[in-house]
Amino acid sequence: MIKSKLKLKAVTLLTVGWGVPEVLGADVVQVKKLVGDRLEPYLPGSSVKGSLRSAASRVAEGYGFTSCGEVEPSRISKAHESMNGPCDVCKVFGWPNGEAALSVGNFKLTGSTKSLVLTRVSLDDRTQTAAREALYSTEHLPPGTVFEGEIRFLESRANLLPLLLLALAELRTGRFGRRSLVDVKLEDEGVFDKFVAGEWKELLEELREWLWEGVVRP
Ligand SMILES: [Zn+2]
Structure with missing residues (x-):
């Protein structure tokens, strides 16, 4: 198993929400867990993997x-039939009854950060009376917030590692969630060198550094 630490840094305000209606535009579904005596947000590995999958596609x-360009299980199977087997994106990120080469752990917050919490009145209030109980909160993490997690990749499919590198590069120049921008940094301690061919070395080196520097820290 090829393992690496991966860091994600919010470049713009990152909107996270827990049970927040889609219309309020959470970039990631936030989950909180109890750390000591307080709740800390973390990014579920599944949502990071989902973002990487779209970037790879x-x-x-x-x-x-x-x-195959599909995400819906029955359509994936159909598409693969006409492709004589699973496509490269699915070999990395998984397909129905197929093992993904990549697994992504949960990302925990590093350092201390202050989130900004906004509370809004329900948008569905047709009665014009302020439904005070129908409030939603969205939480915004300031630029500079860093999350850290672990990724693992099957050694037997190391030939597809470059596709993961491309997805990471695409993720940090494109959109994360609905409107945030997130930087990524690969901290593999040289492990990937063994598995990545020469033509991808430059990309690998780039991913070992933040792309977006000079971000105002909270
Ligand atoms: Zn596929």
Whole structure:
């Protein structure tokens, strides 16, 4: 198993929400867990993996990897039938009854950060009376907030590691969630060097540094 630490840094305000209606535009579904005596937000590995999957789908074919372009299980199976087997994106991120090469752990907050909490009145209040109980809160993490997690990749599919690198690069130049921008940094301590061919070394080196520097810290 190829393992690496991965850091994610909010470049813009990151909107996180717990049970927040989609219309309020959470970038990530926030989950909180009890750490000591307080609740701390963390990013579920599944949502980070989902963002990476969409990023990979956007760029795969441009770099010679195959992509069925589907996310819905029955459509994936159908698409793969006509492709003579699972596409590269699915081999990395998983498909129905197929093992994903990549697994992504939960991302926990590093350091201390102050979140800004906004409370809004329900948008569905048709009675015009302020439904005081129908308030929603959204939480915004300031730019500079860093999350840390672990990714693992099957060694037997190391030939597809470049697709993961491309997805990471795409993620930090594109959109994370609905409107946030998130930087990524790979802290693999040289592990990937063994598995990544020469033509991808430059990309690998780039991913070992933050792309967005000079972010105002809280
Ligand atoms: Zn596929």
